Amino acid sequence: MEGGSGRASIASPTTLVIEDEKKEVQIVWSSPYYDYMIVNGEKYENEATEGNSTFTIPVQDLDQALHVIADTTAMSVPHEIEYTLTFKIVE
Numbered sequence: 001m002e003g004g005s006g007r008a009s010i011a012s013p014t015t016l017v018i019e020d021e022k023k024e025v026q027i028v029w030s031s032p033y034y035d036y037m038i039v040n041g042e043k044y045e046n047e048a049t050e051g052n053s054t055f056t057i058p059v060q061d062l063d064q065a066l067h068v069i070a071d072t073t074a075m076s077v078p079h080e081i082e083y084t085l086t087f088k089i090v091e
Helices: none
Strands: 015-019 022-028 034-039 042-045 054-058 066-072 079-085
Touching (some): 034 054, 042 054
Antiparallel strands (some): 015 022, 034 042, 034 066
């Protein structure tokens, strides 16, 4: 993961689900203060009701970096922060 202030992180490994050729990853942030993510122009809401923010987002090609925006409410006003996520399949 690249971007942001360097204080937030994403749990690793992450869960990859492949169904009918559709790939999705479950992202779990190190913070409960992310309320939405924007991936390829689509907005995804936080799925967690408690604990750290969790999102299930689509990935097209695991060999390519994925540019996303995550909105955090941890500061005095919400901020959209750009991140670049890179995935590697480990068996």
